[in-house]
Amino acid sequence: MTEKNSILSLKNVSIGYKQNQDENILLKNLSLEIENGKLICIIGRNGIGKSTLIKTISGMHKPINGNIFIDGIDVHLAPAKILASKISMVYTDKVDAENLSVYDLIAMGRYPYLSWLGILSNNDEGIVNKAISLSGIEKLKNRNITTLSDGERQKAMIARAIVQDTSIILLDEPTSHLDISGRLDVFITLKKLCQQENKTILLSTHQLDCALQFADEIWLISSDQEFISGHPKDAIITHAIGTEFNSNHLNFDAESGVFRYHYQI
Amino acid sequence: MNELITDYKLRITNKKYILLFASLLFTLLVLFIVDLVIGPVVIPAKEIITILFHKSSQNIAWINIINEFRLPKAITAIIAGAALAVSGLQMQTLFRNPLAGPFILGISSGAALGVSILILGGSLFSISAILAENTYAIIIAGCIGASAILLIMFLVSLRINNMMTVLILGMMLSSMINALVSFLQYFSSNTALKSYTIWTMGSLAGLDNAQIPILACITIIGFVIAVLFSHPLNILLLGEKYASSMGVNIKWTRIGIMISTSLLAGSITAFCGPLGFIGMSIPHVARKLMNTADHRILVPACILCGSIMMLFCDILASLPIYNQSLPINSVTSLIGAPIVIWIVLKPQKAER
Known part of the structure; x- marks a missing residue:
């Protein structure tokens, strides 16, 4: 048996919104195992489903199908107080x-x-x-x-x-209102928590630079609703970031991990 | 001013807080005696003490005035003030709106509809005029009206998650009911109209010694629920999203708070008529005085401040300088509205 020490597992999870007969599926058949003590950043464009993914993992929003387990407990069946001792949340509000x-x-x-x-x-x-x-x-x-x-x-x-x-902390765009030093403070604190307290931290962010520098793992949700995960230095991630965000004005440099802007006025 | 006393344990053992609560209690006691003294006939405080403790007096008529009239009125004032203030506090936190009050869910409109059908609908639905004069009938009509509206709001809030929507629905429902009441007023006789208008002015004097224990029991249940939910209410200050992530059962908390508010504000409105602005303004006074957001402190503080305020209003209403006592609802509004104005005008610390 080579079972790893996974704290969070998603089994065949599809997320999205259901209204009467209409289904709006954002991500399909996601199966993941997440180990302890990792800092994971979820990136992707606005409205692509980052927040919905976080809400679904936190147990606040029901997945369209599939199950999410934390410490072997199904988050959508656990009593509120038990769940609150497993996952804590930080919102933008x-x-x-x-x-x-x-x-x-x-x-x-x-x-x-x-x-x-x-x-x-x-x-x-x-x-x-x-x-x-x-x-x-x-x-x-x-x-x-x-x-x-x-x-x-x-x-x-x-x-x-x-x-x-809790062993897991979920943060939904925790740095969106903050200036650059505030952002850095938040990321340093979170990194410290992962390393010293062995917490698993999952956050969505638009701050790609911070995400690429601090994360142990990047989850990218692409515009064609594909889920790509890997280490920030992985070619698969840098390539996917390039295809996702590059445009006439923007070019992602995989070597340095920064964006270059091109514009003419 | 930025330094706050932290943690509940430190607060309840803090000298400043004990002193504050003691002085509130003392003020309440003083105003209670003054309320018994003041009236068309001024009875000296010393006589009141002998009447209360030895049931005797140099003037037999005074015993009657105190026991049959002023004592029930003062006790009603204490209960009403406390109940409205606590329900106002609950509504302000539940809706996260500083201008929410106990009547935001349409309780007073519901009671008004019940009472107006009884008093004004006499000619329309051939209810006997004798029934319309009966205080019990008015109380029951008020209770039925208030509970009917609360039941509707209750079912609505179980289905609708967004509290803002619930708030708007409550306000719209109130407006529709007020329109119905206007119809009834338009078609009713002068005498019926007058007695309905007098009901809308509120009265603390309508209760006799048999009715007060009923009112007291209902409100005590309301207060107990309020205390039970005071810790989850603290967490609700962060908003429902955060509260549910911390394991607060939002649905049960909402149900509990709504039941408590219905018992408190509903019973007071049914027994005393509408009493404006106490429930909206007192929670702010309590917050300012106690300098905390902790409901475990604010609930008892609102009970004391609400009672004090209502006694004060009743004393103002029954000063012997007028021929008869003033309508209490006008007095509470005259005193309470400036407090609300002060809340709106006070500089916002949060804005930079």
Whole structure:
């Protein structure tokens, strides 16, 4: 038996939307095994199904057929609290609540483990403080979240996901509102989580440069609804990125992993 | 001001919070006594204490005034204020809208429809005028009306996932019901119209000593549900997407909160008529005062602040400078609306 230590597995999964009789299938018959401790970036054009794939894996959206297992548990059959102890999420949406402190926001991640009144034990507090230092936001701890910049807020949301203590973290375009240093901070934190905490991280992004530098694996969803996966340096990936994004004005350089712009005004 | 006290455990043991809650309780007690003192006949506070604790007084008439009239009215004010404030808090978090209130789901319109059919529909549906004067009949009509609307909204919210859509449906349903009530008003007699108008002005004095325990029981169930759902409500502050990713059962939380709000706001509207702006404004006062977003603190804070506010409004309404007491719904709106204006106008910290 050469079974690998896979944490997430997709078995014959087709994703998309079903409305009455109409089926809009975005990806067909996907079968994947994902190992522990990997940083995976999902790339592809807008509206191609990156978010739907993430939503489907997270259990929020039903696949058209097939099953998704995390630790051997079918995500679409698992009770909400069990699922919440397996997968945590970070979305693009800006969270705004009056008078909510960063610490309280992060501590909310303990929800699946707490009793109905939600009082944190010393152990819970330890986990919260560890996540705060992992994401480097000790100084923001007692700040009101409405006073944070977008980058700081996203770090707090990631700390909240860490606190949820799941083996998988899914992030849907976590860096889309952030400036270049904010983006880098997020990717460094995520990479640290993979290497130090052995977490499996799956994120969708339009930041190809960051994705290619940090990811252990790239999932590319092409315009003709093909799913291509591989190491960022793999020829199959660099070639696919080229065919997917190259145009009259844009040329992907596989050697350096960057895009060159051509334009005339 | 940016530094907030973090964590529930620290908060409930924090001196500032204990002091705040103690002073709110004290204010409530003082206003309760003042509410008993104030009225067409001013009864000295000392006499009130002897009436309450020794059931005797130098003036026998005063015992009657206190026991039969002012005490039930003050207790009703406390229950009504607390219930409306808590249901307003729940609706604001559920809909993530600072201007939501307990009546956003159409509860007051539903109650108004029930009562208007009873009072105004007399000539149309030949309901006897005696029934229309009966307080129990009015309460039951209000209950039926409010529950019917809530049932509709409830079924709608089970099928529709987007809370914004539910909100719009609630508002549209209210408008349609108000139109129906206008029809009834147009076709009804002057006396019926007058008694309906008086119902819409609200009253804390309509309840007798037998009805208060009923109201108290219904609202206590509502408060218990509110406390049970206060932790999931905290998580809902991040939005339903995040909340469900953290294992909050959105459907059950929604159902629980809607049941709690129906019991709280529905019973108050049926027993006292519509009482505006308390439910919308008090949660903001509580948030400002407690400087937290934690519902485990805000629910008790709303109970205290709501009661205080309602007692205060009742005292204003029954000052002996007028010939008779003012309609309570107008007073709560006059006091509550400026608070809402303050919420809208206050500088937005989040905007840079």
